[in-house]
Amino acid sequence: QVQLVQSGAEVKKPGASVRVSCKASGYTFTGYYIHWVRQAPGQGLEWMGWINPNSGGTNYAPKFQGWVTVTRDTSISTAYMELSRVTSDDTAVYYCARATVEYSFEIWGQGTVVTVSS
């Protein structure tokens, strides 16, 4: 069935980088955009950006410009989100989601917990 499976939990020290992966299965990976959304503990949803797996084109929320990088490897149907220079404010659950213009975010990954602590 159609699913997105994310990599496991991460613990990072302040100033480090973290990379989260999102492996797609059950559909043509290059046919749908992948978005990234995060949720800090007890907080709401925050959109970070998207990648077009076909072209590799990206678009980021202004807040994340310059310190989030989203990439993909079409050979293994996987998208990646890398966050650099993390601080304790980046402690959150990070989700990937498959999206279309018509249907919005219809399929979500299970989430990856990223904890930033010294």
Next chain:
Amino acid sequence: EIVLTQSPGTLSLSPGERASLSCRASQGVSTSYLAWFQQRPGQAPRLLIYGASSRATGIPDRFSGSGSGTDFTLTISRLEPEDFAVYYCQQYGSSPITFGQGTRLEIK
């Protein structure tokens, strides 16, 4: 950036009752690119409604969406125990994509 404001922050109702959740946008949402999501504790969000009023695959017909422009509503006609969760609206018609702050639907 389009700011979405959801009300109320918390809604306390009993199973079987009707719930109405509001989402107001700071400017018009492009061609009704407005979605609603349900999130249960410890789970990823689940798409309920897209295009302001279309139910996603597998969503029961007790869930309905309405509205256009800047005012949107999610209605749950008869609450089931599994409906008590947090609900978010989202606009996806213009960048950056934005979410409302959420409405918590709790058992009275």
